[in-house]
Amino acid sequence: MKKLIILAGAAFFITGTISAQKFYTKNGKINFDATSSSSPERVEGVNRTATCVVDVASGAMQFAVLMKGFAFERALMEEHFNENYIESHKFPKAEFKGSIVNNSSVNYSKDGSYTVTVKGKLTIHGETKDVETQGKLIVEKGKINAIADFSVLLADYNISIPGLVADKVSKTAKITVNCSLEPLKS
Amino acid sequence: MKKLSSLILFVSVSVLVCKSAIGQDEDLLKLVGGDERPQKERIKYAFKSPRVINSHSMEFLNPGTMDFRILHRFGQLDQGYKNFFGLDQASMRMSFDFGIMQNLMVGVGRSTYKKELDAFIKYAPMRQSTGPWSSPVTIALVSGISMDGLPWADPNRKNFFTSKLAYYFQAIIGRKFSEGFTLQITPTMVHKNIVPLQTDPNNIYALGIGGRLKLSQRIAFTWDYTHVIIGMPDSGYYHPLSVGFDIETGGHVFQLHFSNATGMNERAFITETTGQWGKGEIRFGFNLSRVFQIKKRKR
DSSP states (O other), X not given: OHHHHHHHHHHXXXXXXXXXXXXXXXXXXXXXXXXXXXXXXXXXXXXXXEEXXXXXXXXXXXXXXXXXXXXXXXXXXXXXXXXIISOTTTOOEEEEEEEETTGGGOOTTSOEEEEEEEEEEEEETTEEEEEEEEEEEEEETTEEEEEEEXXXXXXXXXXXXXXXXXXXXXXXXXXXXXXXXXEOOO | OHHHXXXXXXXXXXXXXXXXXXXXXXOGGGGTOTTOOOOOEEOOOSSSSSBSSSXXXXXXXXXTEEXXXXXXXXXXXXXXXXXXXXXXXXXXXXXXXXXXXXXXXXXXXXXXXXXXXXXXXXXXXXXXXXXXXXXXXXXXXXXXXXXXXXXXXXXXXXXXXXXXXXXXXXXXXXXXXXXXEEEEEEEEEEEESOOSSTTSOSEEEEEEEEEEEESSSSEEEEEEEEEEEEOOOSSSOOOOEEEEEEEEETXXXXXXXXXXXXXXXXXXXXXXXXXXXXXXXXXXXXXXXXXXXXXXXXX
């Protein structure tokens, strides 16, 4: 009987530690760069409030980014980003839901840098597209730093660049992700 | 006893199975999204520009930016082909407005009409917002001064510098009702230190109504009407009405419009509008606004 109670306790304890095998941040950094090669000014915004959760057991990975949180060098650029291109009043969030394809090759209990392939669905401006990119997971002292960069074609997300600004705004945007993830205590 | 132990075993096993079974398709973001409190958020971009057409709008310049504005009012349309529907003549105002804080801006301008120099300060104690402790409207206060630059009408009499000055005080109560529709009312008082006739009032009270209807992402229909309530001279002067379009092209905002007013500062367009819409005494005009980022933003 006693053994059984210990087993029951262990069951709760073990499941507890399994669910703690998730890492998260609410201050992830995401850069959005749509500077055209001929542009005299940088069309580049940074967001430091991205939410990211990674389940290291399954390799599942999710991001959510508030579009209004992107800050640009020029206030007018930020206005145009929100008002004319991203339409953040209609589509306030960008989301990514996917997984680490080669999750089994990452040893989360050992410090080191691991190259991973991430695959999933990215939603921007109300449009969802499949994306796949290489990234890096740096495991250090029980924390994970997730780094990746990839390009998206703005037309894929129904964002059109008028000819008048084509010399400044590129048709593709480079997105850089840099998140420092901490263990999620449940 | 045996029953109890097998029950405990069953529960513990099922807990294990269940907890690991969830993991697959759950929404991970829900795990961290629980403590998000609603935040107060300012409603932005009620107008494309800090001016509706002639009047101040409820919108402010961003801090660290400068708005360089070039305003033109052409001659009256009813002059016909002889003056190319007024385009042969032009009156202009050039101005520099500066955003100091989110809710504070100042500006200076110079008009060809009466060679007037004008300046204003605009402050909003309350901005329209959503979330806790939010305000349904923006309330802004404007105080301005203008100085007549013409030579004295009668240089032989004793003239005082203060006679060149006029002031205005304005409150702007505005609301962006939806993404496409903004409306504001602007109670205004204009004080002129000197008036041409003894019967003319020094204080003029007026109420303005301005608005915007967005037609597309980059084009909006705007209107700007000021009704002079007290202090309208008996004849020859009318209430200024302007209607037009805001067209945004990357770095510029063009405001193309028709108006019966020539003046481009508050004293001039509220108290000295001589055109009558009904008689075709309308002028074509445009405002060109270019906003420069003069102070690097912290990001």
